[in-house]
Amino acid sequence: MLPANLYLKWLLVLLVFVVTSEQVAEAIEFHDIRWGFNDRLTAYHINPVTVLVENPDSTPFEGEIFFHQESFRGQQIDIALAATTYVAPFEKKWLQFYPYISDFNANWRISWSQKGIQHSKTFLSPRPVSDKSIIQLVAPDRLSTVIPGIKQFPEDLYPPVTGATDALQIMLLDHLPRWEKTRREAFKEWVYSGGILHIFHNSNGDPLLFPDSYSPLKRQASPAYYGNGVVYYHQQKLNDLSYAELLRTLNADKNSSVTSKILNVKKNPVQESDATYASCDSPRLADSRKVNYAASC
8 A cells, every 4th residue: 555645646746747738739720821812912902811720639729810010020010910710629721811011021920829828920921012913713612724824712712801802903703603792792892993803604615694692793795894893704614715815805904904914923923732721701800990801711
């Protein structure tokens, strides 16, 4: 039989081990960050910044994640954007922030608290450019034809916030997006505010039939003007066009120097990511005075 003092000593060791084990949890991880719509930021505009967060632990994570710009000396610049999110055990999820971008690249810090411990990670943004983005909107669950010089952007990462699409100029669309009301409204507002939308036949060669929820886009003569924006309806599939034909098609709007923008992107390709996408939830305004937003995905 163990002496009483030895028994108490082993009991204390066991209690310390149990308490320590309960407090030790793997911190959430950030594996990917996407700047703007085509991995480039547009200067003097609000840009979406999308990050992939993974919870490698057996317990869920629920809390606020902050995103802010800082100087190269580590001093915070401007306000921190905040997104409240829930990530189930061993799951991945996207978060999206909408900062206003100036004309220089900078460090950006993501910070959060987990189990009473503060964590953070920094990212260096690319240098902003003056041109707005050109994208092909794609469904995340199907393969789409890769178009040289045109960045593919998954529909479930399209910002559900009016005003967060300011850095987007031209969109190519050949399918009906599966969007909830907030994204549909943000999309229609983007067109109304000056967006250029090119609609092509779907992969079966059929014209897109928009429901009443996309009322301004229901098929009509081309081009169709909607507010300050314009919609072009093309009579062919997107993947039936050669690169030269696509350039001529996009350059139909003489007020936009589309050709030079695509050629510039083609000369400076951006490495693609193989990360899996997930959809975003409704965002909340971080500070109405700064017009900055954050969304939990």
